[in-house]
Amino acid sequence: MVAQNILKDADIRADICPDLSQLVQELASGADLGLVTEEALRGDTRALMSWVSTQPAWSDLPFVVLTEHGGGLERNPSAVRLMQALGNVTFLERPFHATTLISVAQTNLRGRRRQYEWRRLNEELESRVQERTGELAAANRVLLAQIEEREKVEITLRQMQRLEAVGQLTSGVAHDFNNLLTVVLGNVEVLESAMERAGVDAKLTKRLGYMRNAAERGARLTSQLLAFSRRQRLEPKACDLNEIVSNMQDLLQSTIGGSIRIDTRLEPSLSSAMVDPTQLELAVLNLAINARDAMGVGGTLSVATANVTLRAPARPEEPPAGHYVSICVSDTGSGMSEEVRQKVFEPFFTTKDIGKGSGLGLSQVLGFAQQSGGGVRISSRLGRGTSVFIYLPQTQAHPRTTRRSARVGAASDAAGREHILLVDDDAGVREVTATILRGLGYTVYEAGSGGAALESLQSHPQIDLVLIDFAMPGMSGADVVRRLRATHPRLPTVFITGFADRTALADVSETHIIGKPFHPDELAGKVRAALSSVEMGHSAQ
Template identity: 60%
Template sequence: MGALMRSHDWSESPLGPPERWPDALKMAVSICLNSRFPMLIWWGPEFSMLYNDAYRPILGMTKHPASLGRPGRVIWPETWSIFGPQLAGVLEGEATWSQDVLIPLDRNNYLEEAYFTYSYSPIKHADGRIGGVFSAVTETTERVLGERRLKILRELASRTAESRTVPDACRQVVEVLGAGNPDTPFCALHLLDEDGNTLRLCASHGLAAGKVPAEVPLDADDPWCIARAVRSAEAVSLDFLPFRFGSLPAHVWPEPVRRALVLPVARAGGAGEASGALVVGINPRRALDDSYRGFLDLVAGHIATAIANARASEAERRRADEHALLETRFRDLADSAPVMIWVSDPDGRCTWVNRSWLTFSGRAMEDDLGDGWLDNVHPEDLPRCRKIHHTAFAQRVPFRMEFRMRRHDGDWCHVDDTGVPHYAADGAFLGFIGSCVDVSDARRWEMALRRSREELIRLNETLETRVAERTEDLAAANRQLLAQIEEREQIEATLRQLQRLDAVGQLTAGVAHDFNNLLTVVLGNASWLERAWAGADDPRPLRRITHIRIAAERGAKLVAQLLAFSRRQRLEPRTLDLNETLEKMRELLVTTVGGGITVELAPKAELWPALVDPTQVELVVLNLAINGRDAMSDGGRLTVRTDNVTLGDQTRPEEPGPGDYVELTVADTGTGMEEDVLAKAFEPFFTTKSVGKGSGLGLSQVLGFAKQSGGGVRIETVPGEGTTVRVYFPRTGAAGEGAAPSAAGFAGMAPACVLVVDDDDAVRHITASLLEGLGHTVVEAGSGGAALERLAARADIDIALLDVAMPGMSGIDLAREIRQRRPALPVVFVTGYADTALLAGIRHEHVLKKPFLDTDLDRKVRAALANTRAGTLDALMAEPDPAAEAD
């Protein structure tokens, strides 16, 4: 956008040429263009538009680049009724904040449903007049649509959970989808009938009578392609609906529905088969993207589950009714039959006998109930009869035995006694049902009764199995739905937090350099005044000066904290024990990868110390752990280990050179990488994850940090078995080695002649004053060209102190020129944090950060002079590492 603004013809714009723009507008445009957060400036009475690269996607294909410098009313006619009054209020001094506002945009050649959170703040001139409006914008369309669709899915789960019939389940589904939902302006649900040849309309919403057929033969081709979707078990997209069926209202929007989707409803237990189809209209103000299509697929899947559950409930009721009817008919038949029938309880006591039993025995009913029936058994057969009877009841198995039984006339008759267990519809054990028949006369009847009882048992067992399977399917579907809802909510919360942090970080880094310049002047002058007033007779001025210095130091700490928060500070490598760092991260790693993945730490005993930035190491481990987690969707093992290694010549550009390194390894048991994927693994923005699951920057950031730290990366992978990523950091001495020497260590060193180069007069003068107060001789220069002239005229200059961010020739450019003329001259770079990218190849011990005290300044200068080789331009100005620049 900066390049586009420079080449733009401003003659037709109300803003006029940029060189005549007021300072307030120039400052706002500078902040806007240097931010990666979407920002927009409305300037002047016509609210002419200026915006940055991050805002361009909001304009879509129809409004960019025509919007640049044009009045807002011309560019946004469809939304000016919303924007116009708000902007007019801001010109009166009233800032606004709007959250999740519906803004209908014509940015992709159709009127689109979109939602935004944005703020309007006045931009004031130096005299307090308001010249324009500054707006920070976040598009929240995906989050708002996601919450709306999740609400529909929850409502479907709640409404269909208690449906016990297929018609009720279909009615509940259509009522939820048709409850004024913009994403389902109309719907119709067809299911196959029992013969499987005809699709019948079960329920519909939002469609006039006759728009969809009530019956569709499965082997025919209907206008809505319902039969085609069921036959192929694949979705069918229908376009240009007004030409096919006339105007189909969207209800929520004034535009008619132009597109529909016919989704097959899967058959329970039938792989790749459909039992029906759902016709659903597509929101005319939204594109049918992956998110929209995924929502509709979830709806179709839930319909299939709800219908299968309702059919299982219907089958369960039918089996229970059939069992009750069979039992009633059995008792009626048994009471009138000539066969002796008996029923016992779970403990084996007789609870009922029919009239034939009483006629045969010649005894009263109460005499044969309980254990009284045993009195009819012959004494010789009684022990065997008891044993068989008790064993059958204890094991709940059918039995058959013959024994002699007393007849009513006193004679003994051989009978064949048979019993079978009797269960309720819910599987409860009720006892036994049996018959006692004359072997010679009633064998045929006894066998028929046995077959009837066996069939009854089979029906009960089949019913219980089907109910259990259907219950488990429904529970699994509900668990999956709840897990998807929870994951989506967590992702959206994280995204909103990252957007807020990024906005604050962009604004903070943009103004850090100027704040640090101001604090350098305040802090340096306060320190100088403290020394000047030390020992004065009146202590009050010294106290006030001390207060100023303390306040400036607190301001410097505040700016440093804000920069650390925004992640714009330079790397700060130090000697680090990687084993200790990983142990502190154990709980964080377990939480990050989730419960289905086992995390193992394998630290190397007597591990070498490494020279590395601790914060960046933690980000490397988390980056690699998240990659491993995403590669193990079904669970697995993540192993993090350390080791001491000595490497030879590198074979790939991303690997380190020869030497001693501390190795950090992260290994997973996931899907691994194919050769073509491995070849592109370190390319920025390359990713194999689905949309919204990854930026493609993880491995490129790991490589950039490792290279910038003096190491490298190796990847070992086997498709289907897993991936191992090895990150190498340079070995260093024991903890505490390599620390910067204190100023006291150079107390005997002679004063130096210092070349101070800074375009800010106040900063340059106070730096010179502090150096002179420390006993050094100072040569000042306000630009790179002036510095080169001083260097040519003064051979006694011992060291150069260069500000990095200067107009024209920067401190880095000046240092390169000095290297050509005075290669052995030590250099210290002074920075206000905002220019850290320029110092990517410079070691931190040769960088002085603003604001600084006189002790900091003296230590840096004397340290550079004491270690001449480490401070020379040849050592400092090596060509930057490509990976470091990419990082």
């Protein structure tokens, strides 16, 4: 009671506990200082020692032990035991002065308050560490996602660069092949005509037919190469894809054979698509051939149309985000592994036996779709079949019924007496083209370069038409024509091109372009049409 009153006078609240059990309860309730007599500690102290040993890490509750007179550490062996058990303990010998008790109590209470402050600071620090750790974890997740996205972009970029490099190489090779095929096909046609007039044995002309068929196959392969490299000349128009698919039914059935069933699912409210219908038919036909080879005997070929809205592409062959019309060609064949799927759009890659495929079918489909402003997606699993989606941009324009242009009339119907300047840096192409034109009755002047063409025009003012190769070293065909417009503005011009250049001729009328390799009838018709357009202009005046 004496100690309680002394502390009360110093504004320190003190509660009296009759035993150690009550003391432990008060300590557990939040007491800040334990003031206990030495006599009280001679009883059972296990509960008190247990509470002291289980304090949280921040807590070190202070105790003041009131010892008997002469009971200091040096004279009281039990004091050492108590100091070790209680930890933060101060011994105060009785009798004590009131000031001493108050001073000891206030000192220990200040120490206890510092413990509370350290606890608060430690909790704040832990909270900030946890918060910062969470922020770092979130930042790390974002960084990992960015790294993963960057790796995907880099892989896509490398693949696009590789395909672009292959495309540039392919277009150059295809251009050279078209020159060679022009020479072969042109000479075959000239020989066939000559042998027919001479009444040569039909067996020999049959051999020429084999040569022509082989060269035409080469021309089709070259066209696929140029489709992959996106250098072909497209004529996009608003089309109804349902109509195109419906009109292909007979062609598809004859291509894949009677053992394979065709299932078409056409979207009734399908939007129009901006596409070159001829090239789309070729793309669908290529997919049907691949499906046929994957299924063998039996199976189902499905062709479906749909309106789709796509998000950002996941692979380089897929189109940008937007609204598209899709054609999906699916089969129930063997499917393909992920390793094969990664390579299917590479030119010349094929899983077919040697001689069974060129590896250009899907390359042509991809090149056509991307040049049309769309893209391709492929879905396949081993043993589950394959689905190839062609995405083409939607258009608000209304489709028109496509009427195929009639074949150009026979060469004999397009003969003439005019003077033609033929310009081509390839001597073989120039020679066979000149032979065909002379056989039609035209007078032909030949030039192997742009400079020679300009000189020939000055020397022969009677020239009625210029037939010129678009891609020539030095002065190109376009450069020559630009100079001609200054001096001969009404002189008609027809460009000969190996298709690789045809994107550069987007502003030139199709009637003034002829692609290599060409048929003599096609050449004759183009020349006659260009000459006739000038004659009609004169008559109108």
